[in-house]
Amino acid sequence: MRDRWLILTVLLAILSGPRADGAGFLDTGIFDPNQLGSAIPQAVADQALLLVGSYAAHRPYSGAVARSTGSLLDLGIETTLVKIGDGLQNALTANGIPVNATAVPAIPMIKAHVRKSIGESSEFGLSALTFRQQAVYGADLKFSLISAEEGPSLALRLLYTWISIPMLYIDRCTVISPELVLSQPLSFAESWIGIGGRFVSGTMKATVTTTVGPLTVSTDLSKAGSAGSAYAFTGVKFRIPGATGLRLGIEGSFDSAGYHTMGTFLGVGF
Numbered sequence: 001m002r003d004r005w006l007i008l009t010v011l012l013a014i015l016s017g018p019r020a021d022g023a024g025f026l027d028t029g030i031f032d033p034n035q036l037g038s039a040i041p042q043a044v045a046d047q048a049l050l051l052v053g054s055y056a057a058h059r060p061y062s063g064a065v066a067r068s069t070g071s072l073l074d075l076g077i078e079t080t081l082v083k084i085g086d087g088l089q090n091a092l093t094a095n096g097i098p099v100n101a102t103a104v105p106a107i108p109m110i111k112a113h114v115r116k117s118i119g120e121s122s123e124f125g126l127s128a129l130t131f132r133q134q135a136v137y138g139a140d141l142k143f144s145l146i147s148a149e150e151g152p153s154l155a156l157r158l159l160y161t162w163i164s165i166p167m168l169y170i171d172r173c174t175v176i177s178p179e180l181v182l183s184q185p186l187s188f189a190e191s192w193i194g195i196g197g198r199f200v201s202g203t204m205k206a207t208v209t210t211t212v213g214p215l216t217v218s219t220d221l222s223k224a225g226s227a228g229s230a231y232a233f234t235g236v237k238f239r240i241p242g243a244t245g246l247r248l249g250i251e252g253s254f255d256s257a258g259y260h261t262m263g264t265f266l267g268v269g270f
Contacts, residue, residue, distance in 0.1 A: 041095040045204055045225035047088040048168075053175040053200030054229065054259035055082045055109060056163050058138025060125050061249045061265040062237060063183030063192035064155035065147065066117035074115040076247055076267020078127065081106050085258020087227075111136065113267065121147055134165045142181075155181050157194075163202070171222065173202030191236040198255075201226035229257035237265065244269045 061078060083106045092098075115125040121144040129136040138161040146154040161175035181194035205222045235251030249265035 040204070040221075040223045041091070041097075042223075042225065043091040044088070044095060044097070045223040046227040047091040048204060049170070049173055049202045049225045050200050050227035050229065050257060051084065051088050051259075052163060052165060052168060052170050053161070053173050053202070053227075054085075054198060054255065054257065055107065056129075056136045056161060056165075056173075057175045057177065057198060058125075058127050058140060058159050058161040059251070059261070059263070060115075060140045060142070060157065060159070061113070061235065061251055061263075062115065062123070062125065062142070063185065063190040063235075064142070064144060064153040064181045065183060065185045065190060066120060066123040066142070066144065072116075072270040074113070074247055074267055074269045076113045076115075076265050078109070078111045078113055078263060078265050080109045080261050080263030082109055083258065083260040085255070087257055109263075111138070113265070120144075132167075134167060135163070136165075137162045148185075152182050152184055155183075157181055157196075159196075166205075169204045169206045171203045171205035173200065175200050188240070188242065189236060189238045191234075193232070193234045195230070195232050197228065197230050199226070199228045227257075229255055229259070231255040231259075233261075239269065 059078060059080060061076075084104065109129075111127040111129045113125060113127045115123060117123045123142045125140045125142075127136075127138040138159065140157055140159040142155050142157040144153060144155045146152070157179040159175070159177040159179065163170060163173040163175070165173075175198060177196050177198045179194050179196035181192050183190050183192035201224075203222055203224050205220060207218055208221050209216065209218045231253050233251060233253035235249060237247060237249035240246040240248065245268065247265065247267040247269055251261070251263055251265070253261045255261070
């Protein structure tokens with residue numbers, strides 16, 4: 001599995017770092033958190049956070065128009081297949097860290113979604129996934145810049161994602177993404193295209209336990225990092241039969257860092 005590949009590569013990065021020469025088992029310098037943190041190359045931390053941030057990022061699956069207008073709210077499930085780029089593997093290789101695990105080409109992401117319009121020209125959405133102390137929470141706020149009865153509509157959208165995945169050593173990761181989306185609204189559907197930028201920052205954290213003679217010492221290892229990428233996307237969402245009823249959407253994206261996506265949205269408007 002891809003998560004095991006990430007864990008393996010991070011462990012390799014930690015274990016390949018320098019160790020103090022020491023003056024015997026009482027030399028506690030080998031447990032210095034700053035020293036351990038420096039064992040992970042910065043490029044590796046940056047790319048690991050970009051991988052997780054791109055994989056778990058909030059995705060609205062909507063166009064430029066506040067289409068939940070006329071219904072109380074929309075509820076749905078997102079299922080997205082995310083292609084894994086080569087950034088982390090390249091960073092490990094560039095820093096002399098061998099990677100022996102076979103990469104999985106893509107992995108799925110599933111989230112619950114809620115969308116609600118705020119008047120005629122704005123809309124917000126929420127998404128969430130929690131599982132065994134792993135958590136991903138996302139939100140977006142959309143402002144219509146051009147809202148047309150006929151012809152294309154344009155909107156500015158601001159996305160935010162908060163991620164904590166201890167099993168991948170991600171203590172905290174935040175993703176901020178501004179987007180411009182252009183769509184063509186119809187009575188029963190809306191198709192869209194858009195561009196955006198993804199800015200990921202956070203902290204990797206692991207607890208290292210070392211036993212030397214009679215002593216067992218646990219030390220928190222942490223490493224901050226940040227990275228970014230640009231992306232373009234296109235999709236369409238159908239409303240059956242109209243303001244209330246079924247929601248069926250599909251969206252694909254192309255990412256400059258290699259984290260391309262293809263996914264679907266299935267929901268209902270009340």
